[in-house]
Amino acid sequence: MKFFCIHEKEDTTFFLLKKACSEKGIEFFGINADKFDFLNPPVLEKSDMLYRISTSARAVNVEKNLYFEGLITFHSKHGGPRASMDPISTYKANDITMPKTLNLFSRDRDLLQKYVEFLGGFPIIIKSLGGSHGVGVMKIDSFSSLFSVVDYLLVSQKKAKFILREYIDIEKSARLIVLGDKVVDSIEYAAPSGDFRTNVGKKLSVSKKTFSDDVQNTAIKGVNARGFEFGGVDILIDRNGEHYLIEANFPCFFPRCQMLTGVDISGMMLDYLVQKNEDLKVTLS
Numbered sequence: 001m002k003f004f005c006i007h008e009k010e011d012t013t014f015f016l017l018k019k020a021c022s023e024k025g026i027e028f029f030g031i032n033a034d035k036f037d038f039l040n041p042p043v044l045e046k047s048d049m050l051y052r053i054s055t056s057a058r059a060v061n062v063e064k065n066l067y068f069e070g071l072i073t074f075h076s077k078h079g080g081p082r083a084s085m086d087p088i089s090t091y092k093a094n095d096i097t098m099p100k101t102l103n104l105f106s107r108d109r110d111l112l113q114k115y116v117e118f119l120g121g122f123p124i125i126i127k128s129l130g131g132s133h134g135v136g137v138m139k140i141d142s143f144s145s146l147f148s149v150v151d152y153l154l155v156s157q158k159k160a161k162f163i164l165r166e167y168i169d170i171e172k173s174a175r176l177i178v179l180g181d182k183v184v185d186s187i188e189y190a191a192p193s194g195d196f197r198t199n200v201g202k203k204l205s206v207s208k209k210t211f212s213d214d215v216q217n218t219a220i221k222g223v224n225a226r227g228f229e230f231g232g233v234d235i236l237i238d239r240n241g242e243h244y245l246i247e248a249n250f251p252c253f254f255p256r257c258q259m260l261t262g263v264d265i266s267g268m269m270l271d272y273l274v275q276k277n278e279d280l281k282v283t284l285s
Contacts (some may be wrong), residue, residue, distance in 0.1 A: 001277065002027040004066070005046060006052040006059050008034055012255040013053045020266040024274075025216075028234065031066075033059040046070035051272045052081075053251050057128065072277045074250070077227035085236055087226060089161065091245060097218060099125075099166040099236070107154050112146060115164055119242050125165040126153070139167065139196055148219040159281045167241075168244055173198040174235040176219040177265055179272055183216040183264040187256070208261045211235075215243050222248035229276075230269060232257075 003021050007014050007030055014030065021028035026049075033040060033054055044050065049072045052063045054083070060081065067073070067080045077083040091098050092156035100119050104126065114125060126149060129134030140146045153162055176186040189198035189208035198205075215235055222245045232252025236244045258265045 001047055001049060001072075001274065003049045003051070003273075004031055004042070004043075005045055006031045006050070006054060006062050006066075008032065008054040008056060008059060011053075011254065012259075014252075016255055016258065016266040017053070018268050019270070023267065024197060026272055026274075028153040031062065032065070033062045035063075036112070038065060041066060043269045044068075044071060047072060047277050048271075049073070049277075051251070051269075051273075055251065074228055074273075076229050077126070081115065081173060084173065085226060087247065087285050090225050091222065092219060093255065094247050096225065097243065098130055099165070099168050100162045104150065104154070104164050106164040107147075109147060112150065116143070116146070117250045120165060120168045123167045124166055126150070127163050127165060127166050128153075128157075129161040137197055137200065141212055145244055147272070168236045169238050170198070171237050172237055174215060174219075174233075174237060174243075174244075176216065176233045176235065177252070177254050178220050178223040178231050178233060179250045179265075179268055180229055181220060181224070182194065182217055183211075183259045184268055185214075185254075185261055186211055187260055206260065207258070218243060218245050219248070223250070226250065229272070 003026050005017055005028065010030070018028045033056065042064055050066060051074065052059055060088060063081045067082065073080055075081060088101050088103065103116055116122065123139050123141045126138045126140055138149065140149060171191055173189045174186060175189065176183045181231060186209055187206050190205040191198045192205060219233035222233050228246055229249045231248045231250040232254060233248045234246040236246055253266045257263065
């Protein structure tokens with residue numbers, strides 16, 4: 001078997017997966033999305049494994065170009081990466097607990113006022129989709145701030161996507177790594193002084209943490225609902241102990257968990273794909 005890794009830079013994720021492949025006797029091949037030749041793509045065969053670690057649009061297009069039924073991936077739905085769905089509507093359709101959330105498309109003042117009322121009043125959150133480590137997450141405390149920020153975002157950042165979200169008063173948040181139908185690792189973030197975001201800055205307050213069955217089940221449900229068998233799930237836990245799914249990320253930056261807790265996530269990922277291939281052979285025989 002061969003493992004093909006779509007990337008843009010050789011980062012920690014790249015090297016952890018490469019090391020895991022070496023330890024398990026699996027051939028590792030890096031596919032640089034920035035240098036990908038759509039006229040002469042690499043030839044993948046059935047039973048080869050494919051995983052994308054980059055989140056860029058180009059890397060996504062590379063994955064879609066290479067994918068065919070029979071490849072071994074973390075996609076569970078027919079069509080693989082081409083069967084993409086809107087995350088927010090997917091969570092809602094599957095009754096997954098999350099903060100009230102709306103896609104942001106309009107600068108209309110009356111509509112924005114209606115949205116604020118729906119979200120429970122100020123403060124509210126504006127989030128730029130695709131950001132990481134808290135970048136692009138904004139806390140808005142008034143209509144004057146909301147109107148000016150929305151004007152700027154929708155006029156100057158036309159290619160970006162934004163959401164409006166109910167503000168949840170928290171002290172900590174969870175990151176859970178889901179593989180198949182279970183949580184294999186998890187950590188907890190604490191918000192730094194003077195910031196409402198927990199996963200932000202260079203000096204993070206993060207520790208190993210095992211969460212309740214309810215929190216773990218929400219994480220598993222979030223990943224599986226989106227058609228994935230692997231993912232990193234961000235969950236907020238408020239001061240009353242209630243939890244809310246923020247997003248189920250695929251791909252996800254699992255090295256932070258692996259290097260903090262010592263859980264061999266990269267090795268488990270490969271074991272999962274190898275077993276998936278074996279199960280597929282049995283099904284087809």
